[in-house]
Amino acid sequence: MMAPRITPPTRRPYVPIGGGVENDSDIATALVWLATSSGDAAAFVARLSAAQQRYREVTASDAARGKDPSWSALGPDIVAAYLAQGKSLLDDRRSYDFALVSHVAPWLKQLGANLPALARVVGAPGRALRMLRNGQVLPDSALFELVMASNYAAEGFDVTFIEEGQGKTPDLRLFHGESGSELFVELKRLQRGDYEIKERSRHAEIFRQLEPLLHEQGLSIDVDVTYEKELADVPVDYLLQRVKRAKASPIxxxxxxxxxxxxxxxxxxxxxxxAVRRDTRDSYLYFGTKMARLLSGRVVSENNYHLAARASANPEDPRYVDQMKFGSVVTWQCIAPKAIERKAKYVRSKLSEADKQIAGHGRGIIHIAMDAELHSEASDLRRQRNLDALSTFQMNSQAGIVYLHYLVPRVSEDHSWLTDETVDVFSRFERPPPSFPAFPCATTLDNDKPAWRQRVHPSNA
Structure with missing residues (x-):
């Protein structure tokens, strides 16, 4: 189990412009390397600055408060919006986003920490440039490739990115030792499934039906719901009717x-x-997961809550509030068997693709990374499905090792960013190799729980 956490800078100091959050020299180093790889460092910085301004505009309205923005909501340049979170960590608290930064900072930090090794990876600047030019595609797959290439280089391998040709090719060629033994590596990144995205969107609709009542009547209620049917089958006014019945009850x-x-x-x-009023007696509170925790009295998953409140906004940053008049929180989960099954997207198709790309080249290694949902039965099922798929899959290539990386980016009240990682290893060899994580210098959590079952104990309110 791995959990990368913020550590004090160990390289040259970086002086942020304006007010940053974390003076992290590794992240600064990674951004400088990407700027250099872009071929026009000034244009790269301007592009990220424009994305920061776009974030400020999107999150400035009262309607946006408490609604974590998606990458696509931050404009057409998704790559800039993504990388701008790294820049915001360093120099701009106003455009730093608690929910988004954990998807970005670990990769940039690992890239920066590996800079000497990264400089030895043949083709790395070209891979970065291709990522930067394709602004409408989320760069998490490319960053996974760059980080893993630099990790192999840091382990003493000579690493080369293989240029894409007409046929199917692996991502990396590795040489190691005087014998020059050759290995090929294919890297795959599973994206969040359409079903999960639609499920969250559906629940946002269900909450929007309730929200006007909360504001009209100034309600301060805590609603916790567990759905046993798929959300597509739940009436859109379900929570609204439930709250109305509760209010009308004479008991x-x-x-x-x-x-x-x-x-x-x-x-x-x-x-x-x-609890919120005590917390904001001498300060402002971010309109997000901590507020939801205070209102409900329980730890809240960053992907499964909604807030409605009236409070005074900080004039410098409307995402922070104090002097709450009323506040309501809704938390939810869906345990419908069909929903869990459909969210348990597994690796067989990616494994098949990777096997074909290594076939005919030589001995190989496959890495497949995926996000996992915090405290989720779907994540448990996904892991079991993956185990079953790996145990029965017939390789046509000489790939001898498969690493599955489960990643849980999360919001933390005590860290600038936090991501947990679990790596499962599958091997054709009698003695399987050790784990090869994306974040090898992370703090190891001393328990047997997977990443999505780890708990971060919040600060006292």
């Missing part, structure tokens, strides 16, 4: 109003606005 229950029906179960109770 006062000290523990709140529980319910259970054909669609799921849940509990409606008073939200702990007093």
């Amino acid at each position: 006062l229950l000290s523990g709140g109003y529980p319910w259970k029906d054909e669609f799921g179960s849940g509990l409606i109770r008073d939200a702990n606005v007093a």
Whole structure:
């Protein structure tokens, strides 16, 4: 189990322009390398600065408060929006995003920490340039390739990116030792599935039906719901009707109003606005996961909550508030078997592609990376499906090792950014090799739980 965490700078100091969050010289080094690889460092910096300004504009309105933006919502230049989170960590708190930065900072930090090794990787600047030119494609796959190439170089391999030709080719060629034994590496990055994206969008619609009532009546309630049907089958006004019934009930229950029906179960109770007011007595509070935790009294998954509140915005940064008049939080999960099954996207198709790209070249290694959902049964099922797929898959190539990287970017109240990683190793050899993580210098968590089952204990409110 690996969890990269912010550490004090160990390289030359970097002086941020304006007010940054973390003076991390490795991230600064990575951005300088990317700027150089772009061929026009000034244009690269201007591109990221424009993305920062776009973020400020998108998140300036009251309507955007509490709604974590998607990459696509930040403009057509997705690559700039992505890399700008690294720049914002260094020089601009206003465009630094708690939910997005953990998808970016670990990769830039690892790239910067590996700079001497990265400089020895043949073709690395060209791979970076291709990523930077393709602005409408999320750069996480390219950064995975660059980081893993630099990791192999740091382990003493001579590493070369293989140029794409007419046929199928692996990503990397490795040489090691005086014998010059040759290995080929294929790197795959699984993206978040369409089903999961649509499920979140559907629940946003369900919450939007409820939200006007919360504002009209100034409600401070905590709603926790577990769906047992797929969200596509749940009425869009489901939560609205549940809250209306709870408010109309003549029975006062000290523990709140529980319910259970054909669609799921849940509990409606008073939200702990007093906890928010105590936290904001002498400061402002970010309108996000910590506020949701304070209102609900429980740890909140960054992907499965909604907030509605009225509070005074910080004039310098409207994402922060104080003097809360009312505040409500909705947390949700879906445990419908069909939903879990459809979210448990597994690796067989990517494994097949990687096998074909290594076939005919020689001995090989395959790395497949994927995001996993925090505290999720779908992530448990995905891992089991992957184990089953790897145990039965018939390789046509000479790929002898497969590494599966499960990544959990997360919001933390105590760290500038945080990502947990679990690596499963599959080998044809009698003695399997050790794990080869994306983040080899990360803190090792001393337990047997996978990344998505790790808990980060929040600070006291």
